[in-house]
Amino acid sequence: MPGATAQTLRPFLWRARRMFPDREIVSRTHEGINRYTYAEYADRVGQLANALDGAGVERGDRVGTFCWNHHRHYETYFAAPSMGAQLHTINPLLPDHHVQYIVENAEDRIILVDPSLVEKLAGAHDEEAFASVEQFVVMGEEVPDTSLENVVDYESFLEAESAEYDWPDLPGDQPAGMCYTSGTTGKPKGVEYTQEMLWAHTMATLPEAGLDLRSSDVVMPVVPMFHVNAWGMPFSTTAAGAKHVYPGPSPSPADLASLIEEEGVTLTAGVPTVWLGLLEYLEENDADMSSLETIVIGGSAAPKSVIRRFDEEYDVDVLHAWGMTEMSPIGTVSRLKPGMESLPAEERYDKQAKQGLLIPGLEMRVVGDDGEELPWDGEAFGELWVRGPWVTTEYFERPEANEEDFEDGWLKTGDVVTVDEEGYVKIVDRAKDVIKSGGEWISSVELENALMAHDGVAEATVVGVPHQRWQERPVAFVVPAASADEETLKTELVEMVKSEFPKWWAPDEVVFIEEVPKTATGKFDKKVLREEYDDESLVEGKTPEDAAPDADD
Amino acid sequence: MPGATAQTLRPFLWRARRMFPDREIVSRTHEGINRYTYAEYADRVGQLANALDGAGVERGDRVGTFCWNHHRHYETYFAAPSMGAQLHTINPLLPDHHVQYIVENAEDRIILVDPSLVEKLAGAHDEEAFASVEQFVVMGEEVPDTSLENVVDYESFLEAESAEYDWPDLPGDQPAGMCYTSGTTGKPKGVEYTQEMLWAHTMATLPEAGLDLRSSDVVMPVVPMFHVNAWGMPFSTTAAGAKHVYPGPSPSPADLASLIEEEGVTLTAGVPTVWLGLLEYLEENDADMSSLETIVIGGSAAPKSVIRRFDEEYDVDVLHAWGMTEMSPIGTVSRLKPGMESLPAEERYDKQAKQGLLIPGLEMRVVGDDGEELPWDGEAFGELWVRGPWVTTEYFERPEANEEDFEDGWLKTGDVVTVDEEGYVKIVDRAKDVIKSGGEWISSVELENALMAHDGVAEATVVGVPHQRWQERPVAFVVPAASADEETLKTELVEMVKSEFPKWWAPDEVVFIEEVPKTATGKFDKKVLREEYDDESLVEGKTPEDAAPDADD
Structure with missing residues (x-):
């Protein structure tokens, strides 16, 4: 059979070490700023692999990490996979019972843990769930007081080891990474990344259609390294031979601003709240942001206002991206096409506020309720299905x-989207939240955004409740602003929706509540409301006769 | 087993069709300029796949092409591989007996041939060698007079076919392409490219470290499409969503200049002679080269003078690249590292005149005579070995x-190289031409370049002849300039070499000849000289005592 050498991470480490030996890795740790070069990094990666060997980690074993973003965590990113083990990044923000389930399910052999997270991990520790774990390595120079047993500090773990390691030839389908999705319902689901999936994701995120990483870049992933490999950036930055900056545990906006200024960060990445925090900080404080060219925003939708402010006030390009744990994770990037730079600013921001274009190497379809593929007209919406070498x-x-x-072979993403004529994907809802009424779909998210824009509304969520004729009908749950008159507000909200959307999108009922129930991570917990209103009583007799989708035509 | 969808070319075609439907493909054909969009292109690719289906081409069958660079050839690039067949590009410049060997060895089922090449193919046609070939398709609107049988023109072949084709799910190891190396000795050797090799090469050539292709680019491959897939550019340009320009059969410098000017070409690629021709043309003629940003030069070494002139006179960046048929083909690209832009111009040109840095995803080593790996010091030279997902x-x-x-798992490239401290590869010789003397290697190419720089020399080549003590010793074969006095010249040449190189590099003998023997493609044919001087008689008693490599120290 014709063929070639397997796709693995090994060449990326090799190339950075040999061709960019002097490029820096800068890391903010609890001990202060750590700074070294790819040459030193590669030596420590070799030491770590030898230490893991010594600790009995074998081909196919899982190495767990319970860490923030720093150079030691980055060392595990190449050491564990390249020796044939599997890097399993555990989210330290999960509740204890999820951590237990994950460690037991993954059968981690060893767990590397940050000093500031030792107590949290010790709290989650459970003899049975942690039965596979033979050793804990604390990411620092000493071991804090802890109830955990068999604990060593990272620097002692590495100290006596050789920097030389004979990296094996691994097959492309060797499991190399692992991450669990933390859904709001049910147990977390584990996703394994093979060597070739990580390779493909790395190569796909380097070009213009991905993150456009260049050797001159200075890359700071603020997105946690336990969150789908920090969107793959530790790998892609290495492949590009660029400089890394890791912001360490719980970086404040001041920490981020200072790292950008002092290290000359050109590209950074994280969820919207991080950048809202930075904008607020910059309003009150002076910081030189002139090196910064691009902020990659993902995790949840990038507000248009954030895109606009970074462009107008700081000349920084927001690159809106979308992905999933199941996708290694990047799927779309909202980069403007040739010619779009000359569009009026608001039109540009509208494009950038969408989740963007699927990157080369993937395929997608938008699937309607009855399984048919929907047109790309910016209006029809259905579930997004994707497939490709890193899905x-x-x-x-x-x-x-x-x-x-x-x-x-398709992943049903659970995201409900529209795609415009240019191919830009826009997420309009989660599949489980979309309201299916009369054979058509109503976006709960769009209704919520409209309702929350009304001055009389503090918070609002929209849920589909069962309906005999229409299958489901929308009901709005609204926390009124202090001053609002509920009856007037109710009428105004229904009229507003009717004027902005198809009439049959108007909620059949507006229920005033004191607080929208929330999940552990602060998202609206619609499950609670859906369980409470699982019969027709709320909409009985209230659904207008023109609730049929075609009543508008 | 964890895993993902196979790596195939299908998503590239899909993405260009759906996301860049209006980007153009421009093609200079014998019928004039042809211009259409990705949307129309994709329809014709579907038609071609249906036509090939109809002609009986099945999964794994080889589809031969005998064509220049134009849109119809580009249509075969996606149609044949994506239906599960194998695109086999045949070099029409090969002698008939090589064409016969190749067609027989590959067992092509069908051959697509340019109108201007029908006569050449008919001349090479041989019942036995062509036994597998059931049909010939002429790349135009009509069939010229020919002795070939079962011939149809391409447009009639496609005419009745549907544009819809249900592209199959192919495994990554499905053979998708094939090209033969045309060595100067022995039979051509076939290299097969699987779907995942072509995928990996495409993804690897998109980023900065490769060709840095962007959707705004206008790409004109002058390198023939029968020459290792025109360095993969028809695939990578499609993946980027960029505009294609194909210069058609035998483009003159005037044709190239006019295409660059009229189509706004930003990046083009070809062998050095093409660009020497363009420079000459531009000296005498006005043409607007302002759109042009990059010329990729490969195939043989890019002269520093060409790099300098394009930079100084046209503000065009020469991107020197190196590869092999065995490597799909790109291996190195000589892009400056961050900070090098500020070097003095001559130092920059020196770097760019090297073959450059290995692109991410590959690994290499430089291997000395006794198998040990050599240092990267810009001096030690040995054979370059490479491995990776597209090798x-x-x-x-x-x-x-x-x-x-x-x-x-390593490919021994047969190229002898130095690598400098920065990792830039420089080819100094072919392994079969390097002179092995006293346990060290002498570069025949460097000696030749030095000799040919002397005013008294018209042409020169250097060959190693056997020597009992030193294994081999260099002998120079020199065609003197008309005016030269041979005895004086001989002394001068030997002294010159001694002053520029280690003393033991000086040729033991200088033989004056009337012409350096050449191969069919115009390269020096050292084999002829080696065969003629295969004993010690030429150097007997002439080798100086200080021919030991360490005599210099």
Whole structure:
């Protein structure tokens, strides 16, 4: 059979060490700023692999990390996969029972843990769930007081080891990474990344259609390294031979501003709240942001106002991206096409506020309720399905979830989207939240955004409740602003929706509540409301006769 | 087993069709300029796949092409591989007996041939060698007079076909492409490219470290499409969503200048002679080269003078690249590292005149005579070995060549190189031409360049002849300039070499000849000289005592 050498991470480490030996890795740790070069980095990666060997980690074993973003965590990114083990990044923000489930399910052999997270991990520790874990390595120079047993500090773990390691030839399908999705319902689901999936994701995110990483870049991932490999940036930055900046545990906006200024960061990445925080900080404080060219925003939708402010006030380009744990994770990037730079600013921001274009190497379709593929007209919306070389085709040991979320090699993302004529994807809802009424879909998110824009509304969420004729009908749950008169407000909100959307999108009922229930991570918990209103009583007799989708035509 | 969808070319075509439907493909044909969009292109690719289906081409069958660079050839690039067949590009410049060997060895089912090449192909046609070929398709609107049988013109072949084709799910190891190396000795060797090799090469050439292709680019491959897929550019340009310009059969410098000017070409690629021709043309003629940003030069070494002139006179960046048929083909690209832009111009040109940095995803080593790896000091030279996801690990049906050219997954390139401290590769010789003397290597190419720089020399080549003590010693074969006095010249040449190189590099003998023997493609044919001087008689008693490499120290 014709073929070539397997796709693995090894050449990326090799190239950075040999061709960019003097480029820096800068890391903010609890001990202060750490600074070294790729040459020193590669030596320490070799030492770590030898230490893991010594600790009994074998081909296929999982190495867990429970860490923030710093150079030691980055060392595990190449050491564990390149020796044939599997890097399993555990989210330290998860509740204890999820950490227990994940460690037990993954059977981690060893866990590397940050000093500031030792107590949290010790709290989650459970003899049975942690039965596979033989050792804990604390990411620093000493071991704090802890109830954990078999604990060593990272620097002692590495100290006596050789920097030389004979990296093996691994097959492309060797599991190299692992991350669990933290859904709001049910147990977390594990996603394994093979060597070739990580390779493909790395190569796909380097070009213009991805993150456009160049050797001159200074890259600071603020997105946590336990969050789908910090969107792959530790790998892609290495492949590009660029400089890394890791902001360490709980960086404040002041920490970020100072790292950008002092290290000359050109590209950074994180969720919207981080950048809202930075904008607020910059209003009150002076900081030189002139090196910064690009902020990659993902995790949740980038508000247009944030895109506008960074462009107008700081000449920084926001690159809106979308992905999933199941996708290694990047799927779309909202980069303007040739010619769009000359559009009026608001039109540019509108494009950038969408999730963007699928990057080369992937395929997608938008699937309607009855399984047919929908047109790209910016209006029709359906569930987004994706497939490609860095999109997994299964969950780890979860056959029931596999049946639900995969079909014919496609991942059913659970995101409901529109795609415009140019191919820009816009997420309008989660599949479980979209309201299915009269054979058409109503976006709960768009209704919520409209309602929350009204002065009389403090918070609002929209949920579909069962309806005999229409299947589901929208009901709005509104926390009124202090001054609002509820009856007037109710009429105004319904009229407003009717004027901005198809009439049949108008909620059949507006229920005033004191607070929208929230999940552990602060998102609206619609599940609670759906369970409370799981019969027709709320909309009975209230659904207008023109609730049929075609009543508008 | 965890995993993802196979890596194939399909998503590239899909993405260009759906996201860049209006970007153009421009093609200079014997019928004039042809211009259409990705949307129309994709329709014709579908038609071609249906036509090939109808002609009986099945999964794994080879589709031969005997064509220049134009849109129809580009249509075969996606149609044949994406239906599961294998695109086999045949070099129409090969002698008939090589064409016969190649067609017979590959067992092509069908051959697509340019109108201007029908006569050449008919001349090479041979019942036995062409036994597998069932049909010939002429790349135009009509069939010229020919002795070939079962001939149809391309437009009639496509005319009745549907544009819809249900592209299959192919495995990554499906053979998708094929090209033969045309060595100067022995039979051509076939290299097969799988879907995932072409995918990996495409992804690897998109970023900065490759060709840095962007959707705004206008790409004109002058390098023939029969020459290792025109360095992969028809694939990578499609993946980027950029505009294609194909210069058609035998483009003159005037044709190239006019295409650059009229189509706004930003990046073009070809062998050095093409660009020497363009520079000459531009001296005498006005043409607007302002759109042009980059010329990729490969195939043979880019002269520093060409790099300098394009930079100084046209503000065009020459991107020197190196590769091999065995490497799909790109291996190195000589892009300046961050900070090098501020070097003095001559130092920049020196870097750019090297073959450059290995692109991310590959690994290399430089191997000395006794198998040890050599340092990167810009001086030590040895054979370059490479491996990676787009480097083949075998020739098609050539076990004896496989044993010689591959070792432990490495391709022994046959190129002798130095690598400097920065990692820039410089080719100093072919392995078969390097002179092995006293356990050290002498570069025949460097000696030749030095000799030919002397005013008294018209042409010169240097060959190693056998020597009992030193294994080999260099002998120069010199065609003197008309005016030269041979005895004086001989002394001058030997002294010159001694002053510029280690003393033991000086040729033991200078033989004056009337012409350097040449191969069919115009290269020096050292084999002829080596065969003629295969004993010690030429250097007997002439080798100086200080020919030992360490005599210099």
